[in-house]
Amino acid sequence: MSATYNFCAGPAMLPSIVMEKAQSELINWQDLGCSVMELSHRSKAYMAVAEKAEADLRMLMDIPENYHVLFMHGGGRGQFSAVPLNLLPTDAKADYIVTGSWSSAAAKEAANYGNINVIDAVQDIDNIKSIKSPTDWALSADAQYVHYCPNETVDGIEIFEIPETNGVPLIADMSSTILSREIDVSKFGLIYAGAQKNIGPSGLTIVIVRDNLIGNARKETPSVFNYQLAANNGSMYNTPPTFAWYLAGLVFEWLKDIGGVEGISRVNIEKANMLYQCIDQSGFYKNNIDKSNRSLMNIPFWLNDESLNSSFLAEAEQSGLLALKGHRSVGGMRASIYNAMPIEGVAALVNFMNVFAERHKA
Numbered sequence: 001m002s003a004t005y006n007f008c009a010g011p012a013m014l015p016s017i018v019m020e021k022a023q024s025e026l027i028n029w030q031d032l033g034c035s036v037m038e039l040s041h042r043s044k045a046y047m048a049v050a051e052k053a054e055a056d057l058r059m060l061m062d063i064p065e066n067y068h069v070l071f072m073h074g075g076g077r078g079q080f081s082a083v084p085l086n087l088l089p090t091d092a093k094a095d096y097i098v099t100g101s102w103s104s105a106a107a108k109e110a111a112n113y114g115n116i117n118v119i120d121a122v123q124d125i126d127n128i129k130s131i132k133s134p135t136d137w138a139l140s141a142d143a144q145y146v147h148y149c150p151n152e153t154v155d156g157i158e159i160f161e162i163p164e165t166n167g168v169p170l171i172a173d174m175s176s177t178i179l180s181r182e183i184d185v186s187k188f189g190l191i192y193a194g195a196q197k198n199i200g201p202s203g204l205t206i207v208i209v210r211d212n213l214i215g216n217a218r219k220e221t222p223s224v225f226n227y228q229l230a231a232n233n234g235s236m237y238n239t240p241p242t243f244a245w246y247l248a249g250l251v252f253e254w255l256k257d258i259g260g261v262e263g264i265s266r267v268n269i270e271k272a273n274m275l276y277q278c279i280d281q282s283g284f285y286k287n288n289i290d291k292s293n294r295s296l297m298n299i300p301f302w303l304n305d306e307s308l309n310s311s312f313l314a315e316a317e318q319s320g321l322l323a324l325k326g327h328r329s330v331g332g333m334r335a336s337i338y339n340a341m342p343i344e345g346v347a348a349l350v351n352f353m354n355v356f357a358e359r360h361k362a
C-alpha cells in the first residue's frame, strides 16, 4: 500500500507515531489489564496522565504561572457561549474582530448574551483578501474584551501580529493554529481551541485563561462551562473526555521530541511555502489571500477551470491524497496541513498538482 495523506480540516490526521503508540497500548495500558479509556478519571494512574499532559502543554507554549489550563467539553462552538457567559456582564460590551466564517459565528453566538460590537477587518482589493491595518479597527473604548480568530480555518486567512488592545483582555479562538507557531501567551487574556485540528481527537477543548479573569461568571452559566468551577476541580468537575485528553498528551510528548513549537513552526513554514509556490507558479491554480495573511495551516485554492474539480478530487483520492474538497461555503479545494502532516505529504500533493496541471493545460 502506498502512503495515504489526509488533508481534512478537522477532525484532522494525527501523527502516525502517536497512533501506533495508542494502538499498541489500547487494550492493556501500563500492564493494568484494561484500557486507559476504562479508568476512573480520579484514579491515581489516570491523574498522572492528565497532569503530565498539562505540564507538557505548559512547557510547549511557555504558559505563565498565573494562567489556568482547562480541559473542557463542547468544542470551539461551546466556547463561543462560554466566553461571554464567563466574562461579559449582562450590561457590558465586547468587541469581535470578524475576519472570516469562524469569527463571524463567534460574534453571532455572543450576541445572544450581550452588546457585541462587530468589527469587519477584512478588505478585498482586486479579489485578493487581506486584513485591514489594526489602526483602522474601530475598537470600543469600553469593551470588556476583544475577541478574534488568528487563523480562519475555512477562509485560509491568518493574522500573525498579536493585536494591541490597550489593556483590554484579548481573547483568541486558536482552534486551527494552536501549537503551529510560537506565541506569547502573556499577551492574551484567554485562548481556546477545539482539539481536533492540531491537538488530538475531537471531544476535548483546551482553555488557557489568566486567573484574574475568572470567578465572575453569570448565574445562568451551565456549571460544566464555568471556568472557575473547572479550575477549582482540576478540570474534573464532571467526567472529562479522558481518552481524548490521554491522546492529546501523546501528541504533546511527540511535539516535545521533535523540537517543540519552535521546531515544528519551521517545518510548517516550509510546507506552506511549497504549496503556495506551486499554486502561484502554476497558472492553473489560484489562492485569493494576500501573501502577508496567508494561513500556514489551511490553504484554500481553486482551479482556474472549475469544470475539472471532480476529476481533480477523484484522481487525488486515487493517488492517496484525501479530503481536499473545499468548504461548502467557498467551494474549490482546501489543503489543511496541520502539525501532523509530514512534509512528504505536501511534497506528494505538490507533485500531483503539477502533473494534473500539465496534463490539463489548454
Ligand SMILES: *Cc1c(COP(=O)(O)O)cnc(C)c1O
Pocket: 010, 074, 075, 076, 077, 078, 102, 149, 151, 152, 153, 173, 174, 175, 176, 194, 197
Ligand atoms: C473547527 C473550528 C471551530 C469549531 O469547532 P467545534 O469543535 O466544531 O465546535 C471553531 N473555530 C475555529 C477557528 C475552528 O477551526
